[in-house]
Amino acid sequence: MILLQxxxxxxxxxxxxxxxxxxxxxxxxxxxxxPEGYRxxxxxxxxxxxxxxxxxxxxxxxxxxxxxxxxxxxxxxxxFPDGAVIVFDVLEFKTNVDKTGTEGVRRFVDVMAKxxxxxxxxxxxxxxxxxxxxxxxxxxxxAAAATCAACHASRKDHDSVFSSIRP
Amino acid sequence: MILLQxxxxxxxxxxxxxxxxxxxxxxxxxxxxxPEGYRxxxxxxxxxxxxxxxxxxxxxxxxxxxxxxxxxxxxxxxxFPDGAVIVFDVLEFKTNVDKTGTEGVRRFVDVMAKxxxxxxxxxxxxxxxxxxxxxxxxxxxxAAAATCAACHASRKDHDSVFSSIRP
Numbered sequence: 001m002i003l004l005q006x007x008x009x010x011x012x013x014x015x016x017x018x019x020x021x022x023x024x025x026x027x028x029x030x031x032x033x034x035p036e037g038y039r040x041x042x043x044x045x046x047x048x049x050x051x052x053x054x055x056x057x058x059x060x061x062x063x064x065x066x067x068x069x070x071x072x073x074x075x076x077x078x079x080f081p082d083g084a085v086i087v088f089d090v091l092e093f094k095t096n097v098d099k100t101g102t103e104g105v106r107r108f109v110d111v112m113a114k115x116x117x118x119x120x121x122x123x124x125x126x127x128x129x130x131x132x133x134x135x136x137x138x139x140x141x142x143a144a145a146a147t148c149a150a151c152h153a154s155r156k157d158h159d160s161v162f163s164s165i166r167p
Numbered sequence: 168m169i170l171l172q173x174x175x176x177x178x179x180x181x182x183x184x185x186x187x188x189x190x191x192x193x194x195x196x197x198x199x200x201x202p203e204g205y206r207x208x209x210x211x212x213x214x215x216x217x218x219x220x221x222x223x224x225x226x227x228x229x230x231x232x233x234x235x236x237x238x239x240x241x242x243x244x245x246x247f248p249d250g251a252v253i254v255f256d257v258l259e260f261k262t263n264v265d266k267t268g269t270e271g272v273r274r275f276v277d278v279m280a281k282x283x284x285x286x287x288x289x290x291x292x293x294x295x296x297x298x299x300x301x302x303x304x305x306x307x308x309x310a311a312a313a314t315c316a317a318c319h320a321s322r323k324d325h326d327s328v329f330s331s332i333r334p
Binding site: 039040041043045046047048049050051054056062064066072095099100101102106133 | 206207208209210212213214215216217218219220221223229231233239262265266267268269270272273300333334
């Protein structure tokens with residue numbers, strides 16, 4: 001988790017450097033399809049990024065990580081087959097007066113999908129981001145996607161995947 | 168969510184009244200089987216119960232609610248078929264120095280399973296609790312299970328289920 005957070009802090013810094021994401025009204029299809037049905041996939045882990053964390057602007061809230069059936073075994077063997085998809089679902093999260101923390105609206109959904117041939121230039125993984133409830137249009141610029149790939153590539157012993165399945 | 172939290176606060180109070188749960192070393196099988204594979208079921212929602220909440224001693228941490236395939240449709244039609252199972256998975260949750268919140272060890276797993284005939288005396292639902300990583304022995308006393316049933320029964324318009332699927 002610590003590693004994941006650290007990497008996403010780095011990603012957030014990179015986002016700031018390359019400016020706003022988005023392909024602004026482009027009719028181009030998403031680089032990776034929206035991961036329909038992911039709420040029924042395997043739940044890898046969850047975490048919150050709270051006010052005061054330096055990635056808060058980008059990743060603030062609660063996130064849940066899901067893996068499709070093809071991806072689950074990859075966390076153990078550290079190699080993910082074509083068709084493996086991992087989702088990073090980010091929602092607003094608020095602390096209530098009764099000291100509970102509850103989920104709010106969806107901020108965005110990040111997806112990474114394995115296709116060794118199609119995404120051969122980025123370690124075999126394609127990256128995309130969907131804002132709010134949007135499902136048909138990806139918001140990740142090519143520069144931002146390249147940043148995802150470069151950062152994830154640093155995790156070479158785990159086939160570019162940062163997260164681990166918590167018990 | 169508010170309703171759910173409120174009800175669980177009530178449950179926590181009831182637990183205190185009836186004393187410690189557990190059937191202490193009984194060889195009796197769990198009232199409801201451990202929900203194997205629930206991490207791959209539909210993820211209904213998550214929330215945290217933080218220090219200062221009056222249910223903290225019992226429910227403090229982060230919880231994730233899951234529904235098996237038979238249960239998912241019940242959230243919409245408000246009637247759950249036999250075989251529907253809902254899981255309330257409670258983990259420790261800590262805030263780190265970098266202002267992230269991360270999951271710790273499992274505290275317990277609560278399960279409610281629909282079987283109209285077998286559990287006819289408790290609204291058609293059977294209740295069980297599994298401590299930590301224990302899967303073969305339930306820890307809910309008969310008195311505690313009756314308290315679960317009585318409280319859930321107050322939610323009669325939703326077939327005794329408190330939670331709703333968040334978008």
